[in-house]
Amino acid sequence: MGDRHPMTGNEMSGAEAGGMERHRYDVVVVGAGGAGLRAAIAAHEAGARTAIVCKSLLGKAHTVMAEGGIAAAMGNRWPEDNWEVHFRDTMRGGKMLNNWRMAQLHAQEAPERVLELEDWGALFDRTDDGLISQRDFGGHRYARLAHVGDRTGLEMIRTLQQRAVALGIDVFMECTVTELLKVDGAIAGAFAYWRETGRFVVFEAPSVVLATGGIGKSFKVTSNSWEYTGDGHALALRAGAALINMEFVQFHPTGMVWPPSVKGLLVTESVRGDGGILTNSEGKRFMFDYIPEYFRDETADTVEEADRWYEDKKNNRRPPELLPRDEVARAINSEIKAGRGTPHGGIYLDIASRRSPDFIRKRLPSMYHQFKELADVDITQEPMEIGPTCHYVMGGIEVDADTELSAVPGLYAVGECSGGMHGSNRLGGNSLSDLLVFGRRAGEAAASYCVSLGEGRPAVRAEDVKAAERDALAPFEVATGPGGGTENPYTIQQDLQQSMNDLVGIIRTRPELERSLEELRRLRERARRMTVEGHRQYNPGWHLALDLRNMLLVSECIARAALEREESRGGHTRDDFPGPSPEWGAKNLVLRLAADGSAVDLAHQPLPVMPDELKKFFE
Amino acid sequence: MGYTLKMRIWRGDQGGGDLGDYDVEVSEGEVVLDAIHRVQATQAGDLAVRWNCKAGKCGSCSAEVNGRPRLMCMTRLSDFDPAETVTVTPMRSFPVIRDLVTDVSFNYEKARELPSFAPPPRDADGKRRMAQVDVERGQEFRKCIECFLCQDTCHVIRDHEDNKPAFAGPRFFLRYAELDMHPLDTHDRRALAQGAAGLGMCNITKCCTEVCPEGIRITDNAIIPMKERVVDRKYDPLVWLGSKIGLRNRDNDGRSEA
Numbered sequence: 001m002g003d004r005h006p007m008t009g010n011e012m013s014g015a016e017a018g019g020m021e022r023h024r025y026d027v028v029v030v031g032a033g034g035a036g037l038r039a040a041i042a043a044h045e046a047g048a049r050t051a052i053v054c055k056s057l058l059g060k061a062h063t064v065m066a067e068g069g070i071a072a073a074m075g076n077r078w079p080e081d082n083w084e085v086h087f088r089d090t091m092r093g094g095k096m097l098n099n100w101r102m103a104q105l106h107a108q109e110a111p112e113r114v115l116e117l118e119d120w121g122a123l124f125d126r127t128d129d130g131l132i133s134q135r136d137f138g139g140h141r142y143a144r145l146a147h148v149g150d151r152t153g154l155e156m157i158r159t160l161q162q163r164a165v166a167l168g169i170d171v172f173m174e175c176t177v178t179e180l181l182k183v184d185g186a187i188a189g190a191f192a193y194w195r196e197t198g199r200f201v202v203f204e205a206p207s208v209v210l211a212t213g214g215i216g217k218s219f220k221v222t223s224n225s226w227e228y229t230g231d232g233h234a235l236a237l238r239a240g241a242a243l244i245n246m247e248f249v250q251f252h253p254t255g256m257v258w259p260p261s262v263k264g265l266l267v268t269e270s271v272r273g274d275g276g277i278l279t280n281s282e283g284k285r286f287m288f289d290y291i292p293e294y295f296r297d298e299t300a301d302t303v304e305e306a307d308r309w310y311e312d313k314k315n316n317r318r319p320p321e322l323l324p325r326d327e328v329a330r331a332i333n334s335e336i337k338a339g340r341g342t343p344h345g346g347i348y349l350d351i352a353s354r355r356s357p358d359f360i361r362k363r364l365p366s367m368y369h370q371f372k373e374l375a376d377v378d379i380t381q382e383p384m385e386i387g388p389t390c391h392y393v394m395g396g397i398e399v400d401a402d403t404e405l406s407a408v409p410g411l412y413a414v415g416e417c418s419g420g421m422h423g424s425n426r427l428g429g430n431s432l433s434d435l436l437v438f439g440r441r442a443g444e445a446a447a448s449y450c451v452s453l454g455e456g457r458p459a460v461r462a463e464d465v466k467a468a469e470r471d472a473l474a475p476f477e478v479a480t481g482p483g484g485g486t487e488n489p490y491t492i493q494q495d496l497q498q499s500m501n502d503l504v505g506i507i508r509t510r511p512e513l514e515r516s517l518e519e520l521r522r523l524r525e526r527a528r529r530m531t532v533e534g535h536r537q538y539n540p541g542w543h544l545a546l547d548l549r550n551m552l553l554v555s556e557c558i559a560r561a562a563l564e565r566e567e568s569r570g571g572h573t574r575d576d577f578p579g580p581s582p583e584w585g586a587k588n589l590v591l592r593l594a595a596d597g598s599a600v601d602l603a604h605q606p607l608p609v610m611p612d613e614l615k616k617f618f619e
Numbered sequence: 620m621g622y623t624l625k626m627r628i629w630r631g632d633q634g635g636g637d638l639g640d641y642d643v644e645v646s647e648g649e650v651v652l653d654a655i656h657r658v659q660a661t662q663a664g665d666l667a668v669r670w671n672c673k674a675g676k677c678g679s680c681s682a683e684v685n686g687r688p689r690l691m692c693m694t695r696l697s698d699f700d701p702a703e704t705v706t707v708t709p710m711r712s713f714p715v716i717r718d719l720v721t722d723v724s725f726n727y728e729k730a731r732e733l734p735s736f737a738p739p740p741r742d743a744d745g746k747r748r749m750a751q752v753d754v755e756r757g758q759e760f761r762k763c764i765e766c767f768l769c770q771d772t773c774h775v776i777r778d779h780e781d782n783k784p785a786f787a788g789p790r791f792f793l794r795y796a797e798l799d800m801h802p803l804d805t806h807d808r809r810a811l812a813q814g815a816a817g818l819g820m821c822n823i824t825k826c827c828t829e830v831c832p833e834g835i836r837i838t839d840n841a842i843i844p845m846k847e848r849v850v851d852r853k854y855d856p857l858v859w860l861g862s863k864i865g866l867r868n869r870d871n872d873g874r875s876e877a
Contacts, residue, residue, distance in 0.1 A: 057669070058727065059765055060677045074746075118747055121736035121801070123754045123761055130748030148758065154676065155761060165727075166735035173727075196716055225671040259648020265674050370674065373693055375648070490660035534665030537632070538717040541664035 020465070021201040025051045025170075026450040027443070028190055028205040030177050030232065033061035034153075034435035035415025035442075036211030037160035038113075042443025043209070044169050048450055050443075051203065052164065053172040053192060055227050059161045062213050062225050063435065066153025067268035067366065069135055069145025070117075070436070071429030072110035076131040078142040078313065083107040085141055088617045090430060092294075093139040093324045094394070094423020095570045096585060096618075097245070100610040101401035102421040106430070106437050113436035114146050122159040124148055136273040139324040139427040141298070142313065150268045150364045156432055175201065177231070178546055179468040180208060180239040180411065183458035187239070187410030191468035195543060198536020200472065202465055206410050206457050207446035210236060210397065211439065214416040215249075217493075217547075218555045219390035220501035223255055223266035229547040230554030232417035236397045237553060237600075241406035243591045244419040244605075246395035246554075247561035248571040250426055251506045253278075253328035255389025257346035262374050264389040267349065267367060269428040271384075272321045274363050275310060276351035278332065279383070280340035287320035290331035295323055326425040326570050329388040333506050342385045350383035357381075388506055392431065394422045394571055395561070398590065403445035404438050410449060410458075414442040424570025475532045475545035485531040489545040492530060496523055496551060504559050509575045513563040520556050527552060553593075553600075560602055561589045621646040624654055624696065625704040628666070632717045638706065639663075645696055651707065652680055652691035655719075667718035675832060678766030682719050683708045688768040688830045710771040726767050729787045732815060733794055738803045739873065753802040760797040760841055762833045763790065769827035769837060775820050786817035789827035789837050796841035799848065807874045813849045818842070 027043040029036045032054035043050040054061065073086040086107035091098050114132065118124065124146050125133040136143045148155040164171070174195040181189040181202075189204040212232030216224025233243055254267040272278075280286050291299045299320050300306035306319035321328065332347045342348060351360055357380035361368050364379070371377040371384060396419030397406050404412045415435045422430065475489075503516035527549070532542045566577045567584040590603045624645045627638040641658050652670060659666045670680040673692045680691040685699075685706050699705055713721035741747055769789040775782050787795075795812040798804050812818045823846075825838045835841075851858055860866075 056671055056677075057679065057723065060671045060679050062672070064677045064764075065672050065674065076746075115741070115746065119738055119741075121738075121798075123749075123757045123801070125758075126749055126751040126754060130750055131746055133751075148761070151676075151762065154764065158761065158763075158765075162730075162735060165731055196720075225673070225677070227671065260646065261649045261653045262674070366676070373675065374650075374695070488660075488664065490664065494660075532664065538667040538720055539665045540659060540667060 021199070023051065023201065023203050025049045025203060025205040027051075027207040027209060027446045028053060028203045029209045029211060029443075030054075030190065030235075031061065031211035031213060031415070031417075032056075032058055032171065033063035033211060033213055033415065034156055034160060034432060035439040036061070036209070037157070037164050038436050038439025039209045039211055039412075039414055039443035039446070040169050041160065041163055041167065042440040043447040044167050046444050046447035048207070048447035051170045051172060051205075053175050053177055053190070053203065055174065055176050055195070057173050058171050059157055061157060062227060063153045063157045063432070065223070065225070065266060066156070066432055067150040067266065068137055068270045068273065069147030069152045069429050070110070070114055070156065070432040071137070071140060071144050071427065072114045072146055072433055073107060073142075073144055074111045074114065074132060074134065074146070076127055077134045081142040081144060084617060086110070086144065087614070089140050090427060091423070091618070093427040094425050095580065096423065097569065097588070097607065098423030099401055099420035099608060100614060101608065102438070104614065105401060105441070106421060106434060109437045110433040113433065113440065117156065117159050117436070120159050120163045122148075122155050124155070135270060136310070136322065137428045138269055138272065138322040138328065140429065145273075145429040147270070149362070150270050150366050152432065172201070176543065176546070177235065178472050180235050181460050181464050181468070182239060182408070183461060185240070185409065186458050187408060188458035189460045191465060191472075193472055196538050198539065198542070200469055202460060204460050206453055207412065207450050208410060209404075209412040209414060209442050209446050210417050211413075211415045212417045214393045215551070215554050215558070216390045216393070218496055218500050218551045219505070220497040221255065221264040222390040223252060223264055224390065230550045231547070232413060233396060233554045233557070234550035236406060236408075236411065236413060236417075237557070237591070237593045238597070239408050239411060240593070241408050241411060241413075242398045243395060243557055244398045244588045245424070246393070246419075246557045246591055247565050247589060248394035248424045249390060249558060250325055250392040250394060250571045251329045251388040252391035253325055253332050253388055254349055254386040255391075256375065257342075257385050257387045258344035259375060265370070265374075266389065266391065267384060267386050268364070269325070271349055271351050271364060271367060274351065274359075275354045276321070276349055277319075277354065278321055278328070279348045279350055280335045281342055282340055286335055286340075287323070287328065287331060290327065290334070291320050291323070292327060295327070299323060324425055324427060329506060330573060332386075332388055336387065344385050346385040346387035348383040349386045352379060352381050352383060390501075392416060392426055393558075394424060394426055395419045395558070402441065404442035405445060412442040412446050414438045424572060472546060475530060475542055485529070487526045487530040489530050489532065489541055489548055492523055492526055493544060493548060493551070496548075496555065499523070500555055500558075504555070504562055507573050507575050508562055510563065513559055516559045517556070517563070520552060520559060524552055556600055557591045560600055561591060564589055564602055622701045624701070626654060626658065627704055627706040628655070628658065628719070629708040630666070630718050631715065633715060636715070638708075649696050650692055651684055651689070651694040651696065651705065654696065654705070655691060655707065667716070667720045669720050676764060678764030678832075681710055681766045681768050681771065683710060683771075688771045690766055690768070690832045693832055710767070712771045712773070712777045713767075723767055725783060726765070726770060726788075726790065729791050732787070733791060734806055734808060734811070736798060736801065736804055737806045739805055747803065749802045756800045756840070757797045759835055760793045762835055763793055764833060765790065766832060768830045768832065772826045772830045774824070774826065782817070782820065786820050789821070789842065791816060792818055792821065792845060793835065793837055793841045796845045799845060805874050807876050809849045809852050810876060812845060813853075818845060818849060821846075
């Protein structure tokens with residue numbers, strides 16, 4: 001480990017050859033959110049020498065923002081619930097575009113993954129019988145989300161973090177991977193820099209698990225943190241893996257709209273799960289006007305039935321506020337466009353008139369806190385103003401359902417940066433369970449691949465390390481080159497966010513998507529003239545310049561796929577093709593980087609065929 | 620509604636540094652972190668600052684605003700007079716890396732010294748049962764977002780660097796208390812809390828509670844009860860006598876020393 005600080009890597013080993021730090025591991029996990037931590041724990045427990053490499057401090061990853069809960073058919077509140085019902089809800093929520101095998105494994109294994117968290121110290125809210133409590137959420141037939149108030153993500157990440165620390169897994173914090181290193185088509189390691197010092201580090205490892213999260217920071221209004229720059233998506237593309245479903249971006253129906261500085265900040269779906277309703281400026285509970293044919297049989301069509309459902313699920317249907325997120329986000333968008341929005345351009349989300357202040361403070365403590373502190377709104381007394389916010393990308397790295405292996409030997413992907421599990425739209429609560437179920441599977445598969453290699457491990461090539469080093473330092477060089485120094489990474493990022501928001505947002509059309517591709521081309525041009533101030537030590541301008549490469553590449557994938565898919569389904573709504581089409585419903589769009597790295601190639605690929613014993617759930 | 624905010628931001632590294640003056644446009648509803656970001660985007664591209672969620676949930680953007688330990692994302696500019704200069708400095712108890720970023724590895728070392736949760740086997744049906752009222756005590760402590768502001772403000776280490784090896788700090792007293800109050804935990808960490816973690820050095824001035832952005836009552840609900848339990852075990856004459864004559868103490872049921 002050289003002089004590196006045992007936990008944070010705060011010291012550098014300058015004495016290493018060429019000043020470059022090197023580490024050998026069996027499995028390197030990139031990302032320390034729920035998926036990365038769970039994968040690392042599994043790899044470690046399978047006997048692999050494992051390292052976690054993450055951009056932030058341990059315990060700060062975006063999982064911490066998850067509020068509502070972990071979907072798992074444990075049957076603690078409704079004994080009728082089981083994996084088959086959960087599987088069906090998930091597939092229907094994703095409009096049948098999900099990888100059926102992933103959805104099946106997810107539904108089957110989620111309960112045990114939740115109980116495991118409890119073994120490791122998680123303190124979930126309880127039922128009266130002392131079991132883990134489960135709450136209602138959109139698209140789920142039964143109350144199914146294991147939760148801790150509205151801070152479930154924090155509980156999950158802390159539990160996994162404490163587990164990883166107890167197991168003694170090495171963590172490289174504030175360390176960013178910029179390139180994957182390959183030999184003969186297989187993974188040999190990863191190249192990274194320490195944010196603190198700006199110095200480089202090479203990881204030699206035959207297995208790399210990508211768990212880098214999403215892409216939301218390419219959009220202006222988003223619930224995502226700065227880390228969500230599509231790193232894993234871009235690393236995988238550059239390494240030769242494929243992305244699927246990139247056109248499907250989830251806009252969460254309820255983000256804060258005011259004050260401007262917190263616009264996009266998430267307001268948990270639990271508000272609706274616990275009884276909150278949506279109303280427009282005329283006071284109308286408008287969701288009853290937006291029940292799609294597809295969900296008509298399972299959705300209440302009167303206020304009375306909707307309100308009875310919270311207590312009696314057997315004889316009543318779900319309130320329309322709890323339709324899947326894509327449906328609710330589109331409805332809110334329509335209401336605002338029709339001029340029935342609130343003063344700050346949102347819609348009202350009202351729980352104050354529906355539940356007692358005590359209930360609200362107990363069930364939704366961080367929402368209470370968030371509105372009180374940031375917007376001067378007391379949610380026990382008045383309604384919240386909310387609107388759609390970019391929240392999650394369904395698309396990601398194409399992987400094998402059972403092992404999370406990508407097209408590149410040794411490269412695994414899990415969590416938000418992987419694709420297939422959620423189809424065209426993710427149900428709330430299915431993300432946290434996705435992280436756990438597939439995190440464990442990826443960690444085990446990565447460890448066993450490593451064992452299968454024996455002594456025949458690929459060795460990192462010196463010229464690849466040199467090339468990665470050159471690319472990482474490029475932003476400093478640009479400024480001094482011809483035409484350089486005229487652009488600032490912060491401005492380019494802002495313009496990217498604005499253009500993705502305006503042109504590749506919740507409702508899309510051909511002309512706008514074409515314009516977005518043109519804009520992206522111009523932004524790539526500008527990025528070549530970008531200047532970075534200062535030196536390599538903890539320099540956010542440089543970090544952003546490197547992240548921008550990934551954001552621009554992944555944004556192009558989103559826009560390309562969105563232009564290609566001529567239908568509306570889940571998180572992809574085309575104004576010019578308003579309905580779903582059976583033909584499009586049978587295929588995925590697959591994106592790869594052309595061999596010379598210059599362009600993104602797009603192909604159509606049929607969906608994997610669901611076996612008959614699972615098809616019967618949809619008859 | 621917008622105005623020009625006068626800011627002083629500490630710029631520098633381990634070698635030393637100074638407060639720099641910045642005038643930055645701000646608008647209604649903004650927080651200190653917004654102003655810092657604007658300085659970064661328009662005037663000082665290399666201004667180092669740690670942040671993630673910008674929603675008070677991750678605990679990354681800890682700093683001292685006008686000398687007070689705060690999360691920058693939860694400190695609203697409307698709390699200050701528009702004419703007032705807002706001064707932002709890094710947390711003082713930790714070594715500075717650059718600008719507002721400090722080396723908080725002390726906290727990660729302390730976390731490693733703490734024996735983890737040790738539950739008994741699950742119930743026969745593979746589940747575990749706990750009462751809501753019992754988990755709520757620990758849940759209050761698990762609201763901790765690890766911003767380390769309590770550690771920053773605690774004078775035991777803020778003013779006495781040499782105490783660091785022997786003192787885990789409020790954040791970890793919280794963790795000891797959480798595990799001690801966990802309905803299923805089988806370890807007794809009281810000796811450890813008093814010895815290795817230095818619980819006895821805390822003289823309950825409640826500074827940690829005052830700066831906690833999550834409003835956790837660190838002193839009243841974690842530290843003081845923990846101190847009482849340590850003392851009970853050590854000095855209560857009845858408990859002492861009981862242990863000498865082999866009397867069963869329910870507090871030790873199902874628990875062994877960690």
